Amino acid sequence: MSHILIVEDESKISRFVSLELQHEGYDTTVIADGREALDAALEHEYDLIILDVMLPSLNGIEILRRLRQSKDTPVIILTARDQVVDKVTGLDIGADDYMTKPFAIEELLARIRVSLKKMKMVHTIGKLTVDIDSHIATYDGDPIELTKKEFELLVYLIENRNVVISREKALDVVWGYDFVGNTNVVDVYIRYLRSKIDDAFGIKLIETVRGFGYVIRHKKTGQARPL
Ligand code: CA
Numbered sequence: 001m002s003h004i005l006i007v008e009d010e011s012k013i014s015r016f017v018s019l020e021l022q023h024e025g026y027d028t029t030v031i032a033d034g035r036e037a038l039d040a041a042l043e044h045e046y047d048l049i050i051l052d053v054m055l056p057s058l059n060g061i062e063i064l065r066r067l068r069q070s071k072d073t074p075v076i077i078l079t080a081r082d083q084v085v086d087k088v089t090g091l092d093i094g095a096d097d098y099m100t101k102p103f104a105i106e107e108l109l110a111r112i113r114v115s116l117k118k119m120k121m122v123h124t125i126g127k128l129t130v131d132i133d134s135h136i137a138t139y140d141g142d143p144i145e146l147t148k149k150e151f152e153l154l155v156y157l158i159e160n161r162n163v164v165i166s167r168e169k170a171l172d173v174v175w176g177y178d179f180v181g182n183t184n185v186v187d188v189y190i191r192y193l194r195s196k197i198d199d200a201f202g203i204k205l206i207e208t209v210r211g212f213g214y215v216i217r218h219k220k221t222g223q224a225r226p227l
Contacts, residue, residue, distance in 0.1 A: 003027040003045075004021055004027065004049070005028075005029050005044075006018055006021070007034070033056050034055035034059060042071065049074070053079050060078075064094060077090040096115050127201075137151065144197060146196065153190070154197075156173050162217045164215045167214075170214070205218060
C-alpha cells in the first residue's frame, strides 16, 4: 500500500484530500507545518508527497529544495491560482508535477497514479536492469554504482532505447532547461556511463551516432567486444 504525505495547512483541503486518498486505498499522513513536514519527509519513506506552497514556518519550495538534496520522493506541488512563479520554481528544483488550486480531486488522483507508476518502473535491456523505484542499476545481478545524474541519463537513454538522443535533448531533459553550461557535459557523462557499464562488463550498449548523439541498444547477435 502506498503511503502519501499531505503537506497542507488548510485543514478543509487536507481533510478532504486525505479522505479521498484513503478511499482509494492509500495510507495518508497530514502535516500542516512546513518544518515538521520536511523533518517527516526526510525521516520516513513516503511513496509520494503532496506539497502546498504557502505554509507556516517553511514554504513548500524550500521544503522541496532541501528534500532534493538527499531524496527523490515524488512530489506534486499544490499552488494557488496566481502563483505561476512557484510552479516554475517547483518543477525547476525537482517537483514531479504541480496542480493549481482549486483542483478537481479526480485529476489529483490521476496525477498520483501516474507519479506512483512512474516510480515503479523497471527497465531491462540485455542483462542491464534499471530499477527506477529503488534507484538501482545492475548488470547480470552485479550492482553498478551511479551518481544521480549518471542514473538519470541512463534512464533517459533506456526509456528511449533504439532512438538516437541528441546532446541538446539529453541536456534539456536530464539537466533542465535552465542549466548553465553546454552540451559537453552530456559527453562527459556518457563517458562515465561507458566506463561503468560498457567497459566494466565488456559490452557495448551505448553507441555514438556521429553528428547526432547517442543511443542505447542491445544487439541480440552476441556481444560486441570492448574497444
Ligand atoms: Ca497554504
